[in-house]
Structure formats: C-alpha cells, structure tokens
Amino acid sequence: xxxxxQEKIIGILRDKFESEILSVESPYNFLTFNLRQEKIIxxxxxxxxxxxxxxxxxxxLCGIHYPEQKQIAIMYQLxxxxxxxxxxxxxxxxxxxxxxxxxxxxxxxxxxxERETYDFFGVRFTGHPDLRRILNVEDMIIFPMRKEYPLEDxxxxxxxxxxxxx
Amino acid sequence: MQATETxxxxxxxxxxxxxxxxxxxxxxxxxxxxxxxxxNSIWPLPFATSCCGIEFMAxxxxxxxxxxxxxxxxxxxxxxxxxxxxxxxxxxxxxxVLRQVYEQMAEPRWVLSVGACACSxxxxxxxxxxxxxxxxxxxxxxxxxCPPRPEQIIDGxxxxxxxxxxxSLRRRDSPEYKAMLNKYGIE
Amino acid sequence: xAKADIINANTEVEKQYTTLNLGPTHxxxxxxxxxxxxxxxxVIIKAEPTIGYIHRAFEKLAERRPFYQIxxxxxxxxxxxxxxNNIAWHMTVEKLIGADIPKRVQxxxxxxxxxxxxxxxxxxxxxxxxxxxxxxxxxxxxxxxxLIYEIYEEICGARLTTNIGRIGGFERDFNDKAWAKIExxxxxxxxxxxxxxxxxxxxxxxxxxxxxxxxxxxxxxLSYSFSGPNLRAAGVDYDVRAMNPYSSYEDFDFTIPxxxxxxxxxxxxVRQEEMWQSMRIIRQAIDKLPEGPHFAQVPEFxxxxxxxxxxxxxALIYHFKxxxxxxxxxxxxxxxxxxxxxxxxxxxxISDGGRTPFRLHMRRPCFIYYQAxxxxxxxxxxxxxxxxxxxxxxxAGELDA
Numbered sequence: 001x002x003x004x005x006q007e008k009i010i011g012i013l014r015d016k017f018e019s020e021i022l023s024v025e026s027p028y029n030f031l032t033f034n035l036r037q038e039k040i041i042x043x044x045x046x047x048x049x050x051x052x053x054x055x056x057x058x059x060x061l062c063g064i065h066y067p068e069q070k071q072i073a074i075m076y077q078l079x080x081x082x083x084x085x086x087x088x089x090x091x092x093x094x095x096x097x098x099x100x101x102x103x104x105x106x107x108x109x110x111x112x113x114e115r116e117t118y119d120f121f122g123v124r125f126t127g128h129p130d131l132r133r134i135l136n137v138e139d140m141i142i143f144p145m146r147k148e149y150p151l152e153d154x155x156x157x158x159x160x161x162x163x164x165x166x
Numbered sequence: 167m168q169a170t171e172t173x174x175x176x177x178x179x180x181x182x183x184x185x186x187x188x189x190x191x192x193x194x195x196x197x198x199x200x201x202x203x204x205x206n207s208i209w210p211l212p213f214a215t216s217c218c219g220i221e222f223m224a225x226x227x228x229x230x231x232x233x234x235x236x237x238x239x240x241x242x243x244x245x246x247x248x249x250x251x252x253x254x255x256x257x258x259x260x261x262x263v264l265r266q267v268y269e270q271m272a273e274p275r276w277v278l279s280v281g282a283c284a285c286s287x288x289x290x291x292x293x294x295x296x297x298x299x300x301x302x303x304x305x306x307x308x309x310x311x312c313p314p315r316p317e318q319i320i321d322g323x324x325x326x327x328x329x330x331x332x333x334s335l336r337r338r339d340s341p342e343y344k345a346m347l348n349k350y351g352i353e
Numbered sequence: 354x355a356k357a358d359i360i361n362a363n364t365e366v367e368k369q370y371t372t373l374n375l376g377p378t379h380x381x382x383x384x385x386x387x388x389x390x391x392x393x394x395x396v397i398i399k400a401e402p403t404i405g406y407i408h409r410a411f412e413k414l415a416e417r418r419p420f421y422q423i424x425x426x427x428x429x430x431x432x433x434x435x436x437x438n439n440i441a442w443h444m445t446v447e448k449l450i451g452a453d454i455p456k457r458v459q460x461x462x463x464x465x466x467x468x469x470x471x472x473x474x475x476x477x478x479x480x481x482x483x484x485x486x487x488x489x490x491x492x493x494x495x496x497x498x499x500l501i502y503e504i505y506e507e508i509c510g511a512r513l514t515t516n517i518g519r520i521g522g523f524e525r526d527f528n529d530k531a532w533a534k535i536e537x538x539x540x541x542x543x544x545x546x547x548x549x550x551x552x553x554x555x556x557x558x559x560x561x562x563x564x565x566x567x568x569x570x571x572x573x574x575l576s577y578s579f580s581g582p583n584l585r586a587a588g589v590d591y592d593v594r595a596m597n598p599y600s601s602y603e604d605f606d607f608t609i610p611x612x613x614x615x616x617x618x619x620x621x622x623v624r625q626e627e628m629w630q631s632m633r634i635i636r637q638a639i640d641k642l643p644e645g646p647h648f649a650q651v652p653e654f655x656x657x658x659x660x661x662x663x664x665x666x667x668a669l670i671y672h673f674k675x676x677x678x679x680x681x682x683x684x685x686x687x688x689x690x691x692x693x694x695x696x697x698x699x700x701x702x703i704s705d706g707g708r709t710p711f712r713l714h715m716r717r718p719c720f721i722y723y724q725a726x727x728x729x730x731x732x733x734x735x736x737x738x739x740x741x742x743x744x745x746x747x748x749a750g751e752l753d754a
Contacts, residue, residue, distance in 0.1 A: 028448060028687045057591075058578050059690075060699060060721075062714040075701070075714075077688065081575075081589075084596055088688070109578030112724040120412070135405040135753055136294060137259050144293055144413060151413050153293045213378060215385050215407050216750050217432040217514055220476075224502075224512075227495040242380040257753075260385065260406040263377050289425065292410035313513050 001085060006031050009087060012053050017043050032088040040076075040091050041101050047078060047087075048106055055080045055087065058107040061114065063121040067147045070095040072121050076103070093123065102128040120145035180206055201331040204248075204274075206236040208323075208330065211247035213267065215254030218281035221313040222253050230316035235323055244270040249326060250303075255283035256296045268303045269352060273338045276326050279305045280319055282312045304350055370398060373735070377406050383480060383742075384749030386723075395734045400727040404720075404752050411754040415713040419678030420446050421520055421654065423713070428514040430717065431751045434473035434694040436465045436505070436517045444599060445689040445700040446520050449682060450651065457645035458522040459601040460638045464535070465508070465517060466600075466691075467631040467638075471542075472501045473694030474582075474624040474631075477746040481621050482553055484743045485562045490549045497545055500538045507531040521655035522648030535639070539632060550625060563617040567729045567741025574615060577725040580718050581696025583745055586623045587615030593692040600691075604641070605634050617737075617744040624746075653680050678708055695719050695746055719751040 009031060010024055020043060022034040035043060047055040055078040064073040069092075076089045093100060102125040103110035114125045115134040122143035125131055133140065142149055183202055185194030214222050225232050226240075241247040244267045256264055268277070279299055282288035285308045287297035299305060306329055309322035337343055375388040385406040391399040411430065415423050427438040440462050447454060475498055479491040502512040507530050509517040518524070527535075553559045569579075574587040584591055592609045594602045610626035612619030648655050652671050661668035674680050684706040690699035696718030705711040722745065730738040 027685050030688060032686075057575060059697070060578075060701065060714065060716040062701065064703065064712045064714075077701070081591055081596075086688075107578065108573070108576040109721055109724065112720065116720075133405075135408040137405075144410065149293075151293065151410070151417055152291050153297075156287075156291075156297050217429055220432055221513055223476075224495065224499065227499070228492055229496060229499045242378075255407055255409055257406055257408050259408065260377065263406070267378060290409045290414070292414055294408045294410050315512065 001029055001031060005085060009053065009085060012050060013043070013047070016046060030086065030088060032090065034090050034092070037091045037093060037100055040089070041103065041106065043089070044076065044078070044103065045106055053080060053085075054082050055085070057081050058103070058109055058113075059086070061103065061110060061117065063117040063123055063145070065095075065121060065146050066092075067095075072098045072123060074100060074117065074123065098123040099126060100124075101126050104128060119143070122146070197335050200335060201333065205327045205331040208235070208237055208249050208276075208326065209239055209241045209247050210237050210249040210251050210278075211241050211244055211267070211271070213250060213252045213254075213264065215252075215256065215260065216283070218253035218284070218313045221316060222251070222280070222319065225316040225319050230320065232320065232323065235320070235327065237323070244268075245272065247271055248274070249276045249278060249323075251278045251280055252284045252299050253280040255281075255288065255290060256299050257294050258296050259294070261296050261302055264299065265302050274330075274333070276306045276329065277303060278307050278309065278322055278326055280309045280311075280314060280322065282310055285310055288312060302350065303352075304346060368393065375738075377403075384747055384752065386747070386749060386752060388726075390735070390738070392735065397730050397733060397735060397738055400730055400738075402723070402726060404723070406753070407749050408753040411715065412713055415710055417709060419680070419708050420682065420710070421675070422678065423710070425514065425516050427715075428516055429750050430715065430754060431473070431694055431698070431719070431748050432513060433476050433748060434469035435513065435515045436469040437473075437691060437693050438698065439515060439517050440466055440600075441689065441691040441693070441698055442700055443518055443520050444691065445687060445702050446654070446682075447649070447651075448689050449685055449687045449702060449704060450520075450654070451683075452521060452649050452651045452654075454522065454600075454649045455645045455647075456601065456643045458647060458649065460642050461523060461527065461647065462518070462600050463602065463605070464635050464638045465505075467634050468501050468504060468535075468538075470694055471628050471631050472498055473746070474628050477694075477744070478621060478624050478628075479549075481563070481617065481740065481744050482549075482559070484740055485559055487553060487559070490552060493545060494549055497538070497542050500534065500542070504531060504534045504538065507534055519648070519655055521651040522646070524656075526647040532639075535635070539635060539639075543629075543632065546625075546628060554622070554625070560618060562736075563621060563740060563744070565614075566617040566737040567733060567744065568614050568616040569725060569729050570615065573725070573728070577722060579696070579722045579725070581693065581722075582620055582623045582627065583615075583722055584696065585610065586612035586619035588613060593690055593697050597690065599689070605637050607634050617740050620744045681706060681708060690716065693718060695748070695751065696722065715754055717751045717754055719747050720754070723747050723752060 020036045020039050025032050047053050057079040059077040059079045061076045071092045072095055073090050073092050079086050102114060114128055117123050118131055119133045119135055120143060183194050183198035185192055212222055250268060279285050284299050287295050307322050307325045309318055311318050370391050370393050373390045373392055375390055377385045377387045387403040389401045390397050411426050414426055424439050424442055427442045428435040430438050475494050479494050482490040505515050506512055508527060509515050569587055571588040574584050588611060590609055590611045595609060607630045610623045612623050656675055657668035657671055662672045682704045684704055686703040688699060688701045690697045698718060699716030701714040702710055703712040729741055
C-alpha cells in the first residue's frame, strides 16, 4: 500500500478519533494503528460505515501476550474489499484483568475468533453471546497461550526412565 | 485388447489348514477353521481423525485396495466391527469418545494404531494431545509413520490377520486377558 | 418445500423436540466435530457445534521451533493440500527477511500450489457425490490423486505431509521424471474429470438434492468473514490470487468462477470450475517457465550444497547454524496470505529478533466459516445438513489447529 493511500486512511481516522490513536506505524508496508481500548468498537463501526473507507471485512482477530509490558494486545485486521486496503488495529489490555467489548455486533464472524482469544489468553469480551472455551477441554483452568505456561503436559509419562536405562 | 486364456490355477484363494482329508469330509481343529474364517473377513471401524485418515482413504481406493483382504465392508458402528483402526492424533478431548467406542465393541476385538500420533503422540508433545492411545485402550499392532504409506498400513493389517488367525478360542475368557483389561479400567 | 412453515405453525398440539447427537465419530462428518441438533421430526430447529477434538496447539508449538521446523506443522493444518500451507509459510518468512525470490522459483511454486488445489477440490467434490449416493466418482478420481502424490514424491519425497520446498525456494530442481509425470497428469486428468462431471452436473437426482441445500446470502457470508470457494459460490468475487497477487500470479490468465445463491450446487460447481482453471494455470506456467536458479540467495536459511559444506568454511558454518536452529531473524511483524483450498490462509508472524517466532497466528479459513454452519442448516432437513457440511469442505486439522 503506497504512502498516499496510507496518508488518506490516517487522515480519515484522525478526523474523528484523533485522541484515541497512540501511534501509527507501517511495518513491511502494512498500516498499523495502536489505539486506546475505550472506543475501539466505535472506531471499527466508523471504519465500516464510512463511505470512503468501507472496511467491511474482518480478516482476523487474535491476542498477543507481552509479558515484559504486562499487557495482552488484541489485534484486529480489517480489509476493505472495494478499495483493496488492509489495516491493522491494536489495543492493549492489562494482563491481570483483560476486558474489552465484543465485536459481534459489527461482524458475525468475530464470534468464534473472540472465543478462541478467550480460550487462549483469558480476555473477557463483554456482551459476547456465548463466551466459553472452544478448542481446549471445558474444565481447563489455565489460559495456555500465555507465556508463563509450558507447552508440554508436565504429568505425561512417555519418556519412561526404564526405557532409557535410568 | 487381445483375449488371453487365464489358467484356473492362477487364482489364489485361501489356503486350507492342515487336516485329515477323505472322500467328502475334511477334519481339522476348530480353532484353525475359525481362525481362517475370521482372518479373511475382518470388518474394520475406521476411526480417522486427521492426516492418517486421508492415507486410509487412499488405502481403500483402487490403487492399494484394502478390500481384497476381506475388509470390503467398513463398519461405522462399533457394535458390528472387529477391528478398531485409530488413525490420527487423539487429543485429550477425544479420549473419552475413543474409550466409549472401544467399550462398545464386542469380543473378539483388535486395535490397530496407525500413525505416529496414535502410537505415541507423534510430533505433538503438547498439553492437549494424548501421548499415545495405549494410555487408555489396549493396542494390538502399532503402525509407525507420519503418515504411513498405504503399503505400511496394509502390512499392519496383515500382522493383525496373523494375530487373528493364531488366536486361541479361549483367550478372551482367560484370567490374563481380564487382568490386562482391568489395568486399563475396562471391566 | 414447507420448511419455514413447520417452524412458524401455531398448533395447539404440544410439541416435543428430539435431540440428535451428530457425534464426533460419524461416517458423514468428514472430520472430528460434533453437532447437537434439536429437531422437529426431520427439520432442524437448532444446532450447537463443538470443536476442538483434534486441537494440537500449533500456535504454541510454533513459539518453540526455529522457522524451518514450523513447516511440518503447517503441513498438518489443511492436510488435503499440504503444499499450499508450506509455501504460504515460506513466503511469510521470506517477506520478513526481505528475500528476493527468482522467477523460476515462483513459477514452480505456482505449479505445485495449483496441483495441491486440484487435489483438495477432488476430495471435496467426490465426497459431495458420495454423500448423495454416487460412489463411482470417488473411486475413479482417487486414481488421479495418486498421480498427484507421485508428482509430490518425485519432488520432495513424501506423499501427503509434504514439507515441500525450503525458505528461499526448492531443495532441488524438478527432474525429467517429475516433468513427465506432470505432463501425464495434464494429459489424462481432463478426460476423467469430464466423465465425472457428466455423471453429476446435469443429473436430475444430484441437482434435486443439492440445489437449495444450505444456502447463504452474500451479506451474511461477508459478515461471517467467509473466503474461498464458499464465498465465491455466494456471489462475491474475492480471490486472493487476483486481489493481492503473490508469487507471480499476475502473469497468468485465469477466470474466477462465481456462483449465485451460495447453496451446495453452487459450491460444487465453483470447485469444479476452479479445477479446470487450475489446469489452465499449470499449462501456462509450464509453457512460460523461465530459466534460472531454483533457490534464492538466502544463505542464512537455505542449506548450502554438500560439496560446499565439506570444502568451504563459510558454508560449513551456515550449515551448522541452520541445522542447529541458531539463526537470528530480523525483528518485525508481518502478515501474508495466500488463496488456500478453502479460502484466505494467512500467517501473522511477530518476531522479536530471536530464533523462534514470538507469536504466530494462523488465519484458518475453515475455522472462520464453520461458525456459520448452524445458521445455514436451521430450517432444513438433516440430509441437507449433511450435504451442506461436506460441501463446505471442513477439514478438521484446519478447524482446530
């Protein structure tokens, strides 16, 4: 995406939501906005309905855990099919209590994506119709994708000591 | 295409077991006859979860025909199946389902574990994958590979056939077998 | 069909709905996922899906492995068309490190990806026919999937989970046998595909079964973030190969089939036509194939040839570092998407400068469009629900990751 289009999109967003933008960057030519958490749903709705922008396709949404800054980020990636523009919006939530409103009012496809983020990171989406674990077993208490949890199941027995002569 | 004469002796049917033959009768032990009959008509239950399932579909296809071993009729109901072929990764969420399917099968039943994930967890040493189905059910033959080639799956089936042929009729009631089932918590 | 009437009827008779468990192990669900259906006779009132029965924690596993060791994991996502996943991952890493890929590599990648797409659509279409009762197509067309497997074997050694290519290109150039096999496939496959098509395309029974089964409108499909053949069957012409061309797709001339009503017949026909278009692309790629190296100059990631390793100190060090996984990757975040067999397959990679990814998120098309399944089958019969599920081409490995 060349810089004139990037300037245009930054301009559209700055017009209405100047105060919510923390920073704008463009790694590998992909426009990324770091935003405040409070008005994220209004921002996405604005981008959906704005006749110049028309970001009416949600490509993906995922969580990212930054243990050093003690934050869990949510990354929304939107795509405007009519203009062929892609942008990325990121919000940062505190690690102890990550809460943010749900996107299912705008995009129906955000339903399972948010459930997956809840399952892996423990982010609560207020207003979600059915927020429960989707991929892991129902009675799991930890949120496995957070960095402090190990990959392997610590109680597994497959490396039996007697087979290895110990 | 020219028609060629096929010699009748070229067709190989099942070999008859050792026995005493006479005019109009053939005497052999019951175990041998039952073993021969069971071996050539195993009805598998394909419990295909992931990539090994696609290799199983290729094995059932015309190129590596599995039907010639007598497994023409796949049974998707455990009540009517002889061989449980577990193909693919079994996650911890799927474990109770596999256990229930195994318990529903009637004796005699055999289990074939196809693929590295079913044998030992495979490359997925993670919190959500069961490290081998022999944690929850007893397994007869393991077929390693990721995924195993259809020839390897057929080799596994032939080993099962060998087990089926040579199994004693009293094995399923013996105390050793019951003790083994108790180790898994199956009554 | 009086589907909606049954639900809206205001009867005084007390109704009792049956609960049917279309369980995780079921011959008709091609994959491991469960649906608990609440039914009024044959009509489905409500469906509640449960997935995760084959969750293997790919995203967490990827944080532990160096970049080229993640390729075997991507294989196991959409295992019916594994090369597409592999090449998509390699392109993501190449975007991150800023590698310049030669034209020949890009054309060879196109050939492999289109073969994989044919392989994926073959399974889906023959299985749709099997679910309506026509088993012949499955048995005959699987022979041609064996031919595709032979082509993969010639190039990378494996049939199904291919781990094809490397970051930077291919391990070896295609030899004569591989070209002979590809030519044989392109010569023999069209006839068999035409035969299958003639069996079902204008077959009155097939059309009656599939037209109107599990429809979805374009607006709902876009809201659910559908992509791939399912979205194109609903009427939206979004194809990543045309919109964000990668790996020289802009050099090829192909049409994108688009359906009208988004029902099972449209999905079947879109996939069928895509197979014809894939063969067209492969033909063009073979005819216009440029000369050149089969790998890019990325010595930090691409294993040097063995003669150099034994004679040259630098090559030995690179070989050691690559195999031990000690190569550091530049810091950054990148998203790359390709047109997989089921839609937009994307990799969102954040690297913090170490040897393994900091975060790898895979945008899996199956996971995203399967959430629309309850909406698509509410109000239809159970036999239509089975057809809808098989026509959506839900692959369990991609669903759960």
